[in-house]
Amino acid sequence: MEASDEVEQVIDALYVSAPAGFTAARDAAAARLKAAGDKAAAKRVAGLRRPTLAAWASNTLVRADPEEAEQFLQLGQALREAHRALDGEQLRSLSHEQHVVIGALAREAVRLAEEAGTPVSEAVEREVEQILHAVLGDPGVAEDWASGRLTKAPAVGTAFPVASPDAVARAAGTRPGPGPERAPARAREAERQAEARREEERREEELRSAEEARQRALERVAEADTEVERLERDAARARAARDQAHADLAEAEKRRRAARHPRHRTDRR
Structure with a gap:
């Protein structure tokens, strides 16, 4: 096994473990690599950030079922293409599928966390849902999540940078969404x-x-x-x-x- 492959396995093992023991395990791994003479790998491992509980829980989905994770990533790609093309029919279909799948995956993440001995709260479950929304909307977030090494929830606003609500509504053949009078409330909530x-x-x-x-x-x-x-x-x-x-x-x-x-x-x- 090449040294680089061994380091990747060390990093994967760190992100599999629950966040509570991450720092101690990371420092111990970095010390072992340093003692073995691989200073570059030791420095890389020592600089790894501990994942938040929600990020770790969402990472478990990738490792538990890679095929389902790949299907979720494909759903995100289809949604982004539909938003760019303002394909109303596809938007209606995929948006419904998005909500169903995200809810199911978030519940599965909660189950996997409990199975791993680290139960999570409802607030963490909601944050997992926010992460999954961002995975669908942002290719960069999707790539981080697919690696199983996501460390924190993306910033608010990374979900779907759609053209405009009116344009999407017209493409979907529906009434426009909430008007400008509700924008301040949405802004305050965001x-x-x-x-x-x-x-x-x-x-x-x-x-x-x-x-x-x-x-x-x-x-x-x-x-x-x-x-x-x-x-x-x-x-x-x-x-x-x-x-x-x-x-x-x-x-x-x-x-x-x-x-x-x-x-x-x-x-x-």
Whole structure:
């Protein structure tokens, strides 16, 4: 196996595991690669970002059923083409299929997460749905998701950059959507969602930094404990050597006194 293939397998294994253990596993993998002499691979692995819970849950779909994931990607391509062509009939059909498939995949992601021992909340399930919408609308997001290494939900607004609601409605042969009077409300809702997403990303980043700091502290504690144990062993050996030296000195003094005593009496006589 080539070194590059081995590194890809290491990275895949990291993104398969639940996010809670990602940082420790990543740092350990980077340390192993560095010890093996592959500094470039170690640097690459050390720079990997921990996925959010929703991103990890959506990644599980790719690994659990690659064929279904490929069909979902093909649905996204068909939707984008229909939007570009303003094909009303196809838009109606594919839009309905989009909602059905996204709902089913989001529920499957929840099931897979629970099966992996990491249950997720309804809020995370909704975020998985947002990720899947973005996968359908943005080829770049689709590529990241297809790799199984998506790290966070895409920014709000990556779903479908359609020409205009009126144009799509005319192509679909339906009435136009909500008029301009509802645009401010939609804008406020989009901004609220964007701010909530930014706040969540900030929390995720703070958590990642805290976990990394904790891991470094644990490593320093382990090193310090090892050093203390070594010093204590050295001290024990030194104390034993000192006690033996004192014992040898006492024995030597005893023999010296015994050796001197008879000569002293002879000298007096």
